[in-house]
Amino acid sequence: MLALFGGVDSSVVAALLIKAIGKQLICVHVNHGLMRKGESEQVVDVFENQMDANLVYVDATDRFLDKLVDVDEPEAKRAYDWLCIIRCINTVDVMTAEVPELDWALPKRITARVTAEVPGICRVCYDLTPKPVGTVEWE
Incomplete structure (x- = not known):
């Protein structure tokens, strides 16, 4: 499963995963109502119609925008909730x-504290990707 935001x-x-595993990949694109004009439609056109991807499109525009009705600051509208990534690594070399x-009790305890104590954090994820393939910095 891949969260397909529509960015590069x-x-x-x-696109690479579709070439590698085809319909086994499920792409999920959520339109939160703050996309550029026509961006969600372009994602659907390219991935569902042109690439024949297994795409799940969710129009959550009303759900997101209803929560932003009383928010006047434009940047505050874009910074609705945040994702926190936990990245534990042992560096072998550069x-x-x-x-x-890890004992799962540790990330569960971290998740509970972060979501309870840090305003705006709505989700905590634990990154299991080694380097290489991934980088130490979250991209």
Whole structure:
């Protein structure tokens, strides 16, 4: 499953995965109502119609915009909720980093504290991607 935002990064990853695994990949695109004009339609056209991707399109415009009715600051509208990424690594050398096995109690405790104590954080994810393929910085 891939969150397909419509930007260059997620679109390239989606295209590569479609070539590699075809219909096994499920792409999910959520229109939150703050997209550029025609962007969601373009995502659907390219990935569903042209690339024959297994695309799930969710129009959540009303759900998102209803929560922003009383928000006057334009930047505040774009910064609705945030995602926190937990990235635990053991650095082997400058080109290699391994993801250690953790007792699940630790990330669960971190998640509970972050979502309870940090305003605006709505989701915590634990990144299991080693370097290489991934980078240490979240992109």
